[in-house]
Amino acid sequence: MISISGADSGNTKEMGWDQLIQPLGEGTFNTYNLVKLAKDNGYEGPFGLQCYNIKQDAEIALTTSINTWREYQKRYLDN
Numbered sequence: 001m002i003s004i005s006g007a008d009s010g011n012t013k014e015m016g017w018d019q020l021i022q023p024l025g026e027g028t029f030n031t032y033n034l035v036k037l038a039k040d041n042g043y044e045g046p047f048g049l050q051c052y053n054i055k056q057d058a059e060i061a062l063t064t065s066i067n068t069w070r071e072y073q074k075r076y077l078d079n
Contacts, residue, residue, distance in 0.1 A: 002038060004031055005050035006068075017053045023061040024049060025068030032072050039076060 006022035007029040008015060024031060035047065049069075054061050 001046050001048050002035075002043070003048040003050045004034065006031060006065075018055065021050050021052050021054060023054060023056060023068075024065035025071075026064065032075065035072055036076060036079075 004024065006024050006026035008019040008022070008027045009029045010019075012020060019027070047069075049065055051061070056064075
């Protein structure tokens with residue numbers, strides 16, 4: 001299983017959880033490229049959503065993440 005989330009790019013040793021784990025689609029790290037790399041290399045397992053310590057309203061954070069995941073799926077199929 002691959003666990004993903006939104007995140008900020010940079011020196012992760014200097015970042016707090018609020019920068020390292022964000023709703024999918026948020027932050028400066030290109031999570032789509034990670035998903036694409038895994039799929040392009042034959043990964044067929046599940047992807048899990050990491051939600052540790054996200055301070056947003058749960059419904060908003062989950063809705064954002066679901067919409068982003070659906071956009072990733074469409075984008076991958078369109079390539």
